[in-house]
Amino acid sequence: MDFALVIGYLASLCSVTSFIPQVWKVVKTGDTAAISARMYALTVTGFALWSAFGMMRGEWPIILTNTICFCLSGFILLKKLRR
């Protein structure tokens, strides 16, 4: 068994579980007033780059966590920029 992979999936679970409720709240309420578009663009870019890094390394915990977070945060950024 690959122990590092188990740690990676646990890390992924923590990140997603702690990030999703915040993001989901914004998606549901549509309230993006508290978000800085510039900072958030950096966050979204970060998730995209981490996803790319994960794909290049073939590390599934990185790929899963960051593609999920990228989609949700990207959706919020689009919402924010449309206002």
Place this chain on the structure above:
Amino acid sequence: MDFALVIGYLASLCSVTSFIPQVWKVVKTGDTAAISARMYALTVTGFALWSAFGMMRGEWPIILTNTICFCLSGFILLKKLRR
């Protein structure tokens, strides 16, 4: 040149640059009212596990990003729990 590593460092830069100002604000003002201790504990655990994962894989972009974020967010969690 390891292209994935370059992507990893860029990802690291984005994550740290977007996360630090938020965290620094809380560290500086000491205002942790808006933070859910339970959710934040999960965030801190996530950073610790990602750091461990990075160390096991020998991936410096992961190690650097997550140890920095772990220290800052851990400090905030301690502050929050002491109130």
